[in-house]
Amino acid sequence: MLTESTRLHDFSTLSGMTYLNTAAESIPPRQTGEAIAAYWHDKQKGMKGRDAHFAQVEGCREVTARLLGLRTSEVAFCSCSSEAYNLLASALQLGSNDEVVVTDLDFPAGVTPxxxxxxxxxxRVWNAVDGALDANHLAVLLNERTKLVQVSLVSFYNGHRIDWTPFHDMVRRLAPNALISVDITQAFGRVVLDCAGADILISSTHKWTLGIHGGGIIGIPATSGARLTTHAGGWYHLQNAFDTDRFERAVSKSGAASFSVGMPNFVALYALNASLRYLEAVGIKNIAAHADPLVAAAEAGVRALGVKPMCRWNGSGILAFQDSRSTELHAALENENIHVMHNAGRIRIAVHGYNTQKDIDYFLSVLTTLLRKV
Structure with missing residues (x-):
């Protein structure tokens, strides 16, 4: 997908480093850094720089919508996925008679509001079995009081990729009043999205999208806009922020636009505009075709070492396993300049389009040696 020369030109810090931790933090391409510099240049113009700022926001909205399969009016931005979920809670205003279904593989931001x-x-919690979510186990949790079903397309925890169609169809059949919210943070920019029919898509910007911190992506199809309009205060999302009746009422824009309650974080959107266009030029299908075999090779390799992954790999960029020696293993891998995620006894690797077979071979070679020693 990338030649060795273009890889090191666009991702110069990968030279001499085996980076397998994109699910936590990506390595942005050179183009993302250039976009940040462009923001600084435009910012030096003061108020006149806002013309360029807002042009970047609209450019970012355009490419994001294209990659999500939505219209530009159905995409908005906030500061992070946590803010997006709290704004979702503001939109729904649920009470004690309502029910929400979450999964035990979700990130806290999608659960705690x-x-x-x-x-x-x-x-109600939809629990995974052997690391996977089975739609047959969801049925008993759904009813007419279910107002929201919150899932991740790919789990941050173990890399499980939800089987979308059986899940979607069951919710629509057994919970007719429910909205479907899907966190695509661990999928967007890495896998071909297959979450058609979702009512709201939410993602952060500093992982597989190759952007930076300070951004949150919201996609809401127009058909769900009326039910998903926040009741939050602010100004940027209002229709009448500066009208003469602004102290009498606050009239929000509908749907996705209501989630942008304040001034955009321009620098994050400059970066995201550049990084998504970089990914679009490479092609998400090409990224998946390149990186999926690398994850499959890693899974086969760790299984050959007697290490059982936390779930069967099924098309995500993540492979995770638990081991009582995880702290020692993580420290030893870091000493070999192999960067993975370690948390609560769990080792997680994440493979993106800038990774190579050499990265996987080296990781498995070092892991083999370590397991013999530790």
């Missing part, structure tokens, strides 16, 4: 609600809805 319902635990912090002043009038908590009933929270």
């Amino acid at each position: 319902w635990l912090r609600s002043p009038e908590k809805p009933v929270l």
Whole structure:
């Protein structure tokens, strides 16, 4: 996908480093850095720089919508996925008679707003079995009181990729009043998205999208816009922020636009505009075709070492396993300049388009040696 020369030209810091931790932090390409420099240049113009700032926002909205399969009016930006989920809670305003379904493979940001609600809805947990979510186990959790089903397309925890169609069809059949929210943070920019029919898509910007911190992506199809309009205060998302009646009422824009409650984080969107266009030029299908065999090779390799992954790999960029020696293994891998994620007894590797077979071979070679020693 990338030649050795273009890889090192666009990702110069990868020289001499085996980086397998994109699920936590990406290595942005050179083009992302150039976009940040462009923001600084435009910022030096003061108020006149805002013309360029807002042009970048609209350019970012355009490429994001294209990659999500949405219209530009159905895409907006906030500061992070945590803010997006709290704004989602503001939109729904659920009460104690309502029910929300979450999974035990979700990131906390997609779960905790319902635990912090002043009038908590009933929270039901769809538990994974052997690291995977089976739609047949979801049925008993759904009913007419279910107002939201929150899932991740790819789990940050173990890399499980949800089987979308059986999940989607079951929710629509058994929970007719439910909205489907899907976190695509661990998928967007790495896998071909297959979450058609979702009511809201949410993603951060500093992982597989190759952007930086300070951005949150929201995609809401127009058909779900009325039900997903936040009740949050602010100004940027209002229709009448500076009208004469602004102290009498606050009229929000509908749907995705209501999630941009304040001034955009321009530098994050300059970066995202550049990084998504970089990914688009390479092609998400090409990235998956290049990187998927590398993850499959890593899975086969760790299994050959007697290490059982936390779930069967099924098309994500993530492979994770637990081991009582994880702390020692992580430290030893870092000493060999192999960067992976370590948390609570779990080792997680993440493979993107800039990774190579050499990265996987070296990781497995070092891991083999370490398991013999530790």
